[in-house]
Amino acid sequence: MASIELRAVEKWFGTVQVIKGVDLRVEEGEFIIFVGPSGCGKSTLLRMIAGLEETSRGQILVGDRDATAEPPSKRGLAMVFQSYALYPHMSVRDNMGFALKAAxxxxxxxxxxxxxxxxxxxLGDYLDRRPKDLSGGQRQRVAIGRSIVRDPTAFLFDEPLSNLDAALRVEMRYELAKLHQSLGSTMIYVTHDQVEAMTLADRIVVLEAGRIAQVGTPKELYERPANLFVAQFIGSPKMNVIPASAVGQGGGAAQDFGIRPEHVDIVPPGQGDLDARVDVVEYLGADTYVIVEAEGGAGRMTLRDLGNAPHRPGQAVGLRFAEGRGHLFDAAGKALR
Incomplete structure (x- = not known):
């Protein structure tokens, strides 16, 4: 187990720069998750740490050792890919022990x-089975087990659950959380799924176009986003963002006002901060998402209400914002509070 540090790392493909000076320290035993939209550089950054992509500029330290120029085999890291890449003719036992046998x-x-x-x-009951006899979740556990037996300095996961169905993803999230608690190992994990990030990470690194937009705990990112990009990327449904002037906050540098769907109450018309008309009601059991068209130039907003909320399309409503729960952003998208 060791810390991993990135110092001003860059990655260029010809004249195109995809990683733009990233500084980050991952502490020993920490579970860090890289998230961001497609093309933001999260998988490229992980592959640079693993040594599968050359670092164009900057340094990568594993523990106190400069590993920037080291090949993957010398870094002491174990990588788990989206594809299980198991040998179909081998048993689970032989798949898990193959790297040690080869060494x-x-x-x-x-x-x-x-x-x-x-x-x-x-996996004790499955050691003599072959991969074709396993479920997707069991195959992914075998792939993880193949890494565990090597006693790596850190684990690197590249979207390991994206091939699984929704139920298996939930199950594997639980198992990965328990695995981290059991091993206490340093883990760096890439995903496009913010639910995975919010439920698994000690800290989340939000990447935007090859740069770090913000690093923090799930709670910090959700409650105190540093900018408009993070505010709308973290959270599902995403934060509502409307012109600050629509709620009387347009003075000074404030251009946009943001508020989470659960921080808006539906009240009778004329008794809230804005009036609106219900457009679509999405019943999800415990929750109902109410999509409204708000007046005053605010436009479309999504609200979270109780599952038995009696709203209907076309209904006139008022919107009341929870005190102290709003966020203001300037013209560049930077949070003002």
Missing amino acids: GEPKDRIAAKVEEAARVLK
């Missing part, structure tokens, strides 16, 4: 490490 490890040591990894991952 010439003694058979008894390989067996002990495989058994221990299988215990942690609840």
